[in-house]
Amino acid sequence: MIPAPAFLSNPERFMAFSRWAAPLFGVIATGLALAGLWLGFTAPEDYQQGDTVRIMFIHVPAAWMSLFVYLCLGGASLLSLVFRHVLADAAAQAAAPLGAAFTFLALVTGALWGRPMWGAWWVWDARLTSVLVLFLFYLAYIALRGAMDDEAKSARAAAILALVGLVNLPIVHWSVNWWNTLHQGASVFRAQGPTMAAVYLWPLLLMALAYMGAFGALWLVRIRAELWRRRAEAAAMRAARG
Amino acid sequence: MLDLDPAPYAAYVWPAYAATALVFVAMIGLSLAHARRWRARAGEVRKDAPRDTT
Helix, strand or coil, rough: CCHHHHHHHCCHHHHEEEEEEHHHHCCCCCCHHHHHHHHHHHHHCCCCCCCCHHHHHHHHHHHHHHHHHHHHHHHHHHHHHCCCCHHHHHHHHHHHHHHHHHHHHHHHHHHHHHHHHHHCCCCCCHHHHHHHHHHHHHHHHHHHHHHHHCHHHHHHHHEEEEHHHHCCHHHHHHHHHHHHCCCCCCCCCCCCCCCCCHHHHHHHHHHHHHHHHCCCCHHHHHHHHHHHHHHHHHHHHHHHCC | CCCCCCCCHHHHEEEEEEHHHHHHHHHHHHHHHHHHHHHHHHHHHHHHHHCCCC
């Protein structure tokens, strides 16, 4: 039996797999999002946060995805640098805009929660600042991919940048422990278990799975597009050479 | 019971959901448009170059 990564490392097999997997992930994500939204809007108001607790159901999954997608970007970039595999490079390139979008959402929805709860749209605390740095890494990666005429060179430079940016992930995650921040500490992924009441935890987890499913579907669609683009450009190049 | 009245925080809750919906619509729309465009282009190039078997 062929292990999953080796199976998917063949572009033809990847195209066959992603053809049915992408819509399936999309359907699963839609179902999970509908269930999460229903539970989120039937949950009672929080005694401290009031109705702003409902922002948590879209803010926290976006923040988790901003880290997870960067991990995928970094992993794919490493594989691309080490093995020079076309699919790994396409995966890295396809992940970056999605990661930037999730990080943007985490920042915007966080500001919309922070204004009524903290009295400020933005504070330069360690968590918020490190997430902003993460967003800038995504933008820099996207900019670098398009900055050079030689696609191989820009891919290599962007992959190195992505690997450098991995250093920021533990900083984002543990910033609330390492520094005194206005942003609250971890309330779900804790050694002692979640501190959040089940009535809020369930919609949050369902929405997180929905975001994950949506990312899975869109990532596959974008990798497929990237492979088609490369095929089209390679064929056009061959045709131009005669 | 469905609670769709987040007063007095409606000015923060609904924009947060609206921004999320907009970003998701943009992500889905752009990804599908990108895929459609390059699938069509790859198909055209393949037709023009019958020797290409990739």
